[in-house]
Every structure is written in structure tokens, then in C-alpha cells.
Amino acid sequence: MYEITHKKQLSENAFLMDVQAPLVANARKAGQFVIVSPNTEAGERIPLTVAGADTAAGTIRLIFQRVGKATAQMADLQVGQSLGYVAGPLGKPTHVEKFGTVVCIGGGIGNAPLLPIATAMKEAGNRIISIIGSRNKELLILEEDFKAISDEIIVVTDDGSYGRKALVTQPLEEICQRQPRPDLAVAIGPAIMMKFCCETTKKYNVPTQVSLNTIMVDGTGMCGGCRVEVGGKTQFVCVDGPEFDGHQVNFDQMMKRQGAYKDLEKKAMDQYQEHRCRIGLK
Amino acid sequence: MDITKLLNEMLEKKAKGELKAKDRYTIPMQEMPAQDAVARRSNVKEVATGYTAEQAHLEALRCLQCPTAPCIEGCPVRIDIKGFIAAIADGDNSKALEIIKQNSLLPAVCGRVCPQEVQCQEKCTVGKKFKDIGQSVSIGRLERYVADLNQSSAVPAVAPATGKKVAVIGSGPGGIVVAADTRRAGHEVTIFxxxxKPGGVMVYGIPEFRLPKAIVQEELQTLEKMGVKIACNFIVGRTRTIEQLMKEDGFEAVxxxxxxxxxxxxxxxxxxxxxxxxxxxxxxxxxxxxxYAFGKGAxxxxxxxxxxxxxxxxNVAMDAARVAVRLGAEKVYLVYRRSEVEMPARIEEVHHAKEEGVIFCTLQNPKQILGDDKGNVKGMEVLRYELGAPDDSGRRRPVEIPGSEFVLDVDTVIVAIGNGxxxxxQQTTPGLQFNKWGNIVVDDNCKTSLEGVYAGGDIVLGAATVILAMGQGRIAAAAINEYLKT
Known part of the structure; x- marks a missing residue:
């Protein structure tokens, strides 16, 4: 179970994996996530969006960034090896219908969870404008996939090493100024990016959906670790989300909660790197 | 008095048929031996270490064997308490366990986590005589004693295969009971x-120092030996819906x-x-x-x-406080709105928590949690209360004392006020009826509004205990077995 059937490094720290999980592959819908752990015993449980699925092969596609110990351990696994476990799909699926024009804004690793939503929106008959960005050319992922489903695509990098030198909010603002205005925006990326995307779209009254990636343990509503304030009320990302009306989300608070274990995470990562050196991985 | 001498004296009288109630009253209630309060602050091993054979024998002799046996009324699953204690008093511990197992599947668990003082021991005649529930016969400790003796785990017999499939959602105490009882009837059973890891609240919630995980593992292994399948990482409603389990996967009861x-x-x-x-x-x-082993394997x-x-x-608040102690916190405050007598926790847990240095702040309630500029907790503003007139629950209502606010210096706050x-x-099962609080509506047989679907435990009762979940599991399993006959 949970065998890795395909693995590809997308950039220095971004990895793509197809993993055997037939029931999840069968059940998952755009916008949903899974809880995975690199090993069965004492590994950390982390939420990852399902980036795609092949129901015939019984595999799901995970795209993740190597940021902490769990993702580093996953990145070290090879085809033929297995993840500890995969549980899901979790969260409410994206509400997909024909809205008209949908702007999809992805930043960094956020392009991965955005792709299945953009694809589903396209299949529902929407016109898709994609804005995908990253810090530099090397870190940009899934450009070809977005090209294939977009009616219009704008690529930006922070340093101008590829595409337009801009933050995603700049082209977003220009698109919001067009007449007619886009009917919906979907923004997925770092919290700070989503926050500024929402500030931009709010000015133009463009409804904006965001997908939140908070810290979770069980992913089924039991722990409440993932809670965020939406419209002044406490919501659980795992069962009430992961998608919310971005104009209602308290991003500042969410960012603080995301950093809750920064020091401990760094300690775990340092220990793991040391272990890797000792066993000659790097 | 020396315990061996006392026991021999009492047994002698018993043998002659001369052991009277007044003799039994002279036997001191046997305290539960426990790990040293200081030592256990820095380990996760079980706190209560269990009766010795002599203690158990003596404690069993405290039971008057009164004809009415009110204790049985106090037990949610109606264990023949009088009978099993008589067996211990007769020195037949395996018979005692047999008697318990007729009604309870998890005696090693229930002996440890049941709130006996509001169940069987509340009704005990001995406790009534001394006008002190603390002096009741220690039924729970005796239950645990005989359960722990049972080293050989005989696998219960399973009836010939019926060819019918039962799905059990959740591997907590209720699920375990339903799985065992329906499997015994010959059905093919899968727990999701x-x-x-399976075990539900007994594994994720109740800490090792109160309920060793090895006990739960053993019960689960017995189930697997009986042929029950356990599918982990399976979220019914998401991985497969109840409808899919029944219509596509061949489960006839859930x-x-x-x-x-x-x-x-x-x-x-x-x-x-x-x-x-x-x-x-x-x-x-x-x-x-x-x-607790972060950076050292976890x-x-x-x-x-x-x-x-x-x-x-x-109990959950006590567990959290005592876990915090073991994780190295210097000060752990337990902040409770009412007074100590109204605390729903087991008396033993309150006692252990205090021994371990947990500071009880009763008649206090937080007004707000204060943070620093990085969003970390830096304190909690607390308001003092006093007890007023009784409320609907019969407990005296706490009334706030205006102007009594003060700030408690804390860096972590753990909220243990229950679950919704x-x-x-509800999101994924059309046709399943829920009440306004989101709990599943069932009839006396734990049957839901959906044909073939039964439910029990916290999702029905709101907040229950291990034993109540087991009790409902028993009822539901009987109903499922009956339903599958047709």
C-alpha cells in the first residue's frame, strides 16, 4: 500500500509523486487534501492537496515542497518505496460551476493545489486566466500544465528571471480593472500572497476563494489545531474548508499560527540533515 | 495491623461461616498502590500499579454480599458485581473474570477508567454505612485486578460464517464491542x-499513565484473531460513504x-x-x-x-494537566468555573493530579487570553466566581464576582470543556437523522433513521464514557445480529 509509482523533482525543493491509494484516487474531487506521513510509527501527519489522480492506475498525485523533516523524508523516498500512510480525501470539494471568467492565481508550491481546481473550472465551461508566479525561474512549477488549460496565462517571477518581473498582485489588479470584471478569483499560495490577492480583488468586488494550508493533526475535525477566523467566527480548515471566502479570512492571525512550531521544526530538520550526512545521502 | 494476619483471620472466620457484617466493616478500605508522586512527574508509566493478591482478597471480603446488590443497578452494563466479588472472596479469580466478561468485554479498561464513584460504588451499601462513597467497596480496583491476572488471551468462539458483512465505523470502545459481538455471531466484520492506529479515545485521548496502550493492543489483537478486519486510514464519509459501503461494497449492517x-x-x-x-x-x-519523545524518535x-x-x-482536563506536568511544565493550573465537589472528573484522577502538583483554581473562569506581538500566549485574564442557587443540573450555579479580574501568568492554555x-x-450521509446539536438520533435499539444503520457512544449521547459507549455497543450488536437473521 501507498507505494510510490512515479517521482519527479520539479525544482530544487519541489517534488511530484504518484502514490498508490486507489480508494482516495476514486473518491477525490478538486480542492480536497490527504493526510500523509512518511512512516507508520512516529512520523508527523501533514496535510497535502491532491494534485491529481489516475483512477485506472489507482494512484494520486502529490506535489510538495521540502520544508521540514516530514517532507524531507518524503523527498528521500524513491519509486518502489512506500509512504507510511495516506488518509483521505479530506475537506469539502471545491464548488465548481460555470461562473464565467475565473482568474486562477498561484504562487510557488501553491500552483500544485491550484491546478486541479483550475482544471475543474475549465471543464465546467469557465474561461480561465491563470497568473502563476514564483521567486525565480528555477522555482516555477507546472507552467506547461497551466498553459494546457488556460485561455490566457501570465507568468511572473519576483526577480524577473523568467516571465514578467512582478508580484502576482500586479497582473491581478490589471485583470480586475478589465470590463467585464472576472466573475471569480481563486488564489492559492503562501498566506501573505493570498492576503494581498484578497486585498486587491476586494477593491474590485471580485469574489475570491482561497485554499488554506494550516497545521493539522487528524484532519477530520477532532483536534481543532487548524482553526482560523473567518468572518469573525472560528472555522476548522479540515472540515469547514479548506476553501473559504478570502475576503473574510484573518490572514495575519493565520500566519502566526502557521509559525507555531518554527523553532521545533527547524530542530527536527537540522537533526534529519545531520542524519542524512552520516548515512551518506548528501 | 499486618495485612497477611488480618486476611488469615478473616478467611478463618469465613471458612467457619462466622464472618459477619461487623467483621467486614473492620477491614480497612484497601488503597490503590501508586507510583511515587515525584518520580512519576517525569515518566509516562502507569500511575496506579494495581492491588496485590492479599489486598484484592481483603477488599473482596469487605463486600457484604447484600441481597439487593444495589451496585449492579449502578453499572451501565449490569455486571454481576456481587457474583464476581464473591468469587474473589472464594479465591477463584478466573471465575470472577468469567462473570465480568459475560457483560463487559473490556474489564482491564473499565476497571481503570470507569467513574465508579458515580456508578456502582455510589450505590454500595458499605459506602452508605460509612456515609462516605470513598469507603465503598473498591469495585473498579477489583475488576482491574482480576482482568490483569488474565494473561492467557483465549480467543472467543466464532459461530459458522453467515456470509453477511458488518461495517463498524470507529475503533473505540463501542466499536470494539460491536465488532466482537457481531463477529461471534458469524458475520464478516470490518472496523474502519x-x-x-486503532483504539480510538483509548489510544489518542487517555494517556499511557492512566491506561497502558498494551492493554488496548491486546484487545484489538484478540479481535483480529477472531477474524475481524481493521482498516486504518479510512475515513467513512470521505474515503467511502455509508451508502457506498452498503450498496457497492456488500455491507448489510453498519x-x-x-x-x-x-x-x-x-x-x-x-x-x-x-x-x-x-x-x-x-x-x-x-x-x-x-x-514527549520529539527529537528522540518522534x-x-x-x-x-x-x-x-x-x-x-x-477527566480530560485532568489528563491534559498531568500530561503537561510530564512534558516538563513548571506550573500547571487547573481553572474550573465551579467548586471541586462539582468536578465531573474521577476522584482518583483529581487526587493524583493534586499529588503531582497541579494547582487547582476553582471558582475561576477566563475572560480573555492575552498575547504578545508575535501572537503567542503571554497570560490569561481570569474572573473569580462564587456559588449561587442551583441550576437545571442541580449543581449550584457559579456567579461572577464583579471586579475580581486578575491575570494568570501562563504561556499555554488547554481548553478541555467538551466536544460537539x-x-x-452529516455532510456526507443523506437520510441519516441528526438532532439540533448534530448528534445522531437513534431508537432504544440504537437503530438510526437509515435501514441497517446503528449508532452509539458520544456521537449519539453527546458526551459519554467508555462504559456507556460499550453498553450501547452491546445493545446495537444484539440488534444488528437480530436484523441480519432475516
Whole structure:
């Protein structure tokens, strides 16, 4: 179970994996996530969006960034090896219908969870404008996939090493100024990016959906670790989300909660790197 | 008096048929031996170490064997308490266990976690005689004693295969009972568990120092030896819906024992600060994910706290406070709105918590949690209360004392005020009837509004105990076995 059937490094720290999980592959819908752990015993449980699925092969596609110990351990696994476990799909699926024009804004690793939503929106008959960005050319992922489903695509990098030198909010603002205005925006990326995307779209009254990636343990509503304030009320990302009306989300608070274990995470990562050196991985 | 001498004296009288009630009253209630209070602050091993053979024998002799046996009325699953204690008094411990197992499947668990003082021991005649529940016969400790003796785990007999499939959702106490009872009837049983390890609240919630996980593992292994399948990482409603299980996967009956599983918060300012946990999260990180071994083999972090406030007065609050002690907190405050007598926690847990240095702040309630500029907890504003007139629950209502606010210096706050109903099945199971609080509606046989679907435990009762969940599991399993006959 949970065998890795395909693995590809997308950039220095971004990895793509197809993993055997037939029931999840069968059940998952755009916008949903899974809880995975690199090993069965004492590994950390982390939420990852399902980036795609092949129901015939019984595999799901995970795209993740190597940021902490769990993702580093996953990145070290090879085809033929297995993840500890995969549980899901979790969260409410994206509400997909024909809205008209949908702007999809992805930043960094956020392009991965955005792709299945953009694809589903396209299949529902929407016109898709994609804005995908990253810090530099090397870190940009899934450009070809977005090209294939977009009616219009704008690529930006922070340093101008590829595409337009801009933050995603700049082209977003220009698109919001067009007449007619886009009917919906979907923004997925770092919290700070989503926050500024929402500030931009709010000015133009463009409804904006965001997908939140908070810290979770069980992913089924039991722990409440993932809670965020939406419209002044406490919501659980795992069962009430992961998608919310971005104009209602308290991003500042969410960012603080995301950093809750920064020091401990760094300690775990340092220990793991040391272990890797000792066993000659790097 | 020397315990061996006392026991021999009493047994002699018993043999001659001369052991009278007044003799039994002279036997001192046998205290539960426990790990040293200081030593156990820094380990996760079980606190209560269990009766010795002599203690158990003596304690059993304290039972008057009164004709009415009111204790049995107090037991949610009606264990023949009088009978099993008589067996211990006769020196036949295996018979005692047999008697218990007729009604309870998990005596080693219930002996440890049942709130006996509001169940069987509340009704005990000996306790009534001394006008002190604390002096009742220690039924729970005796139950645990005989359960722990049972080293050979005989696998219960299974009836010939019926060819019918039963799905049990959730591997907690209720699910285990339903699985065992329906499997014994010859059905093919699969337990579906959302976590990567089975056991439910007994594994993620109740800490090792109160309920060793090896006990739960043993019960689960027995189930597997009986032929019950356990599918982990399987979230019914999401991985497969109940409808899919029944229409496509061939399950003819389903038992929902998913627990409550949606932690309540106080709805006060500051609850989103870093360092505020639900007890569920804190305990799951510590117990299931073994955060106490972070950096030493376990990868799930937990706050490194110096001063912790736990909000609530139930068993979960005690567990959280005592876990915080073991994780190295210097000061752990238990903040409870009412007074100590109204605390729903087991007396033994309150006692152990105090021994371990947990500071009880009763008649206090938080007004807000204060944070620093980085969003971390830096204190909690607390208001003092006094007891007023009794409320609907019969307990005296706490009334706030205006102007009594003060700030408690803490860096972590754990909210242990109960759970609401998890919305996952409600979101994904059309036709299943829920009440306004999101709990599943069932009849006297634990049958839901859907044909072939039964439910019990916290998701039905709101907040229950291990034994109540087991009791409902028993009822549901009998109903399922009956339903599958047709």
C-alpha cells in the first residue's frame, strides 16, 4: 500500500509523486487534501492537496515542497518505496460551476493545489486566466500544465528571471480593472500572497476563494489545531474548508499560527540533515 | 495491623461461616498502590500499579454480599458485581473474570477508567454505612485486578460464517464491542478507523499513565484473531460513504461509533493565539503521536511550556494537566468555573493530579487570553466566581464576582470543556437523522433513521464514557445480529 509509482523533482525543493491509494484516487474531487506521513510509527501527519489522480492506475498525485523533516523524508523516498500512510480525501470539494471568467492565481508550491481546481473550472465551461508566479525561474512549477488549460496565462517571477518581473498582485489588479470584471478569483499560495490577492480583488468586488494550508493533526475535525477566523467566527480548515471566502479570512492571525512550531521544526530538520550526512545521502 | 494476619483471620472466620457484617466493616478500605508522586512527574508509566493478591482478597471480603446488590443497578452494563466479588472472596479469580466478561468485554479498561464513584460504588451499601462513597467497596480496583491476572488471551468462539458483512465505523470502545459481538455471531466484520492506529479515545485521548496502550493492543489483537478486519486510514464519509459501503461494497449492517470529535472552545478573545490548544489536540500530540519523545524518535512537536492553564474539570482536563506536568511544565493550573465537589472528573484522577502538583483554581473562569506581538500566549485574564442557587443540573450555579479580574501568568492554555458533534457524516450521509446539536438520533435499539444503520457512544449521547459507549455497543450488536437473521 501507498507505494510510490512515479517521482519527479520539479525544482530544487519541489517534488511530484504518484502514490498508490486507489480508494482516495476514486473518491477525490478538486480542492480536497490527504493526510500523509512518511512512516507508520512516529512520523508527523501533514496535510497535502491532491494534485491529481489516475483512477485506472489507482494512484494520486502529490506535489510538495521540502520544508521540514516530514517532507524531507518524503523527498528521500524513491519509486518502489512506500509512504507510511495516506488518509483521505479530506475537506469539502471545491464548488465548481460555470461562473464565467475565473482568474486562477498561484504562487510557488501553491500552483500544485491550484491546478486541479483550475482544471475543474475549465471543464465546467469557465474561461480561465491563470497568473502563476514564483521567486525565480528555477522555482516555477507546472507552467506547461497551466498553459494546457488556460485561455490566457501570465507568468511572473519576483526577480524577473523568467516571465514578467512582478508580484502576482500586479497582473491581478490589471485583470480586475478589465470590463467585464472576472466573475471569480481563486488564489492559492503562501498566506501573505493570498492576503494581498484578497486585498486587491476586494477593491474590485471580485469574489475570491482561497485554499488554506494550516497545521493539522487528524484532519477530520477532532483536534481543532487548524482553526482560523473567518468572518469573525472560528472555522476548522479540515472540515469547514479548506476553501473559504478570502475576503473574510484573518490572514495575519493565520500566519502566526502557521509559525507555531518554527523553532521545533527547524530542530527536527537540522537533526534529519545531520542524519542524512552520516548515512551518506548528501 | 499486618495485612497477611488480618486476611488469615478473616478467611478463618469465613471458612467457619462466622464472618459477619461487623467483621467486614473492620477491614480497612484497601488503597490503590501508586507510583511515587515525584518520580512519576517525569515518566509516562502507569500511575496506579494495581492491588496485590492479599489486598484484592481483603477488599473482596469487605463486600457484604447484600441481597439487593444495589451496585449492579449502578453499572451501565449490569455486571454481576456481587457474583464476581464473591468469587474473589472464594479465591477463584478466573471465575470472577468469567462473570465480568459475560457483560463487559473490556474489564482491564473499565476497571481503570470507569467513574465508579458515580456508578456502582455510589450505590454500595458499605459506602452508605460509612456515609462516605470513598469507603465503598473498591469495585473498579477489583475488576482491574482480576482482568490483569488474565494473561492467557483465549480467543472467543466464532459461530459458522453467515456470509453477511458488518461495517463498524470507529475503533473505540463501542466499536470494539460491536465488532466482537457481531463477529461471534458469524458475520464478516470490518472496523474502519480514520487514524493510522486503532483504539480510538483509548489510544489518542487517555494517556499511557492512566491506561497502558498494551492493554488496548491486546484487545484489538484478540479481535483480529477472531477474524475481524481493521482498516486504518479510512475515513467513512470521505474515503467511502455509508451508502457506498452498503450498496457497492456488500455491507448489510453498519455501526457508527465515531465519537464526538469536534472540540468546543470558550469563544473568548485570544483563543486563536499560538499556545492555545484543544485538549484533543494536546492529548493526541502527546499520546498518539508521542510528542514527549520529539527529537528522540518522534516527529510531532508540542509546545514547550513553562506555565500552563487547563480549562475544565473533567477527566480530560485532568489528563491534559498531568500530561503537561510530564512534558516538563513548571506550573500547571487547573481553572474550573465551579467548586471541586462539582468536578465531573474521577476522584482518583483529581487526587493524583493534586499529588503531582497541579494547582487547582476553582471558582475561576477566563475572560480573555492575552498575547504578545508575535501572537503567542503571554497570560490569561481570569474572573473569580462564587456559588449561587442551583441550576437545571442541580449543581449550584457559579456567579461572577464583579471586579475580581486578575491575570494568570501562563504561556499555554488547554481548553478541555467538551466536544460537539463531528459534522463529517452529516455532510456526507443523506437520510441519516441528526438532532439540533448534530448528534445522531437513534431508537432504544440504537437503530438510526437509515435501514441497517446503528449508532452509539458520544456521537449519539453527546458526551459519554467508555462504559456507556460499550453498553450501547452491546445493545446495537444484539440488534444488528437480530436484523441480519432475516
Amino acid at each position: 478507523e480514520a487514524f493510522h 455501526y457508527i461509533g465515531v465519537g464526538a470529535g469536534l472540540p468546543k472552545f470558550m469563544n473568548i478573545p485570544g483563543e486563536q493565539l499560538v499556545g492555545v490548544y484543544s485538549a484533543n489536540e494536546y492529548l493526541t500530540r502527546a499520546n498518539l503521536m508521542k510528542a 516527529d510531532t512537536p508540542i509546545a514547550v511550556s513553562k506555565k500552563v492553564a487547563v480549562l475544565g474539570g473533567g 458533534a463531528n459534522p463529517l457524516l
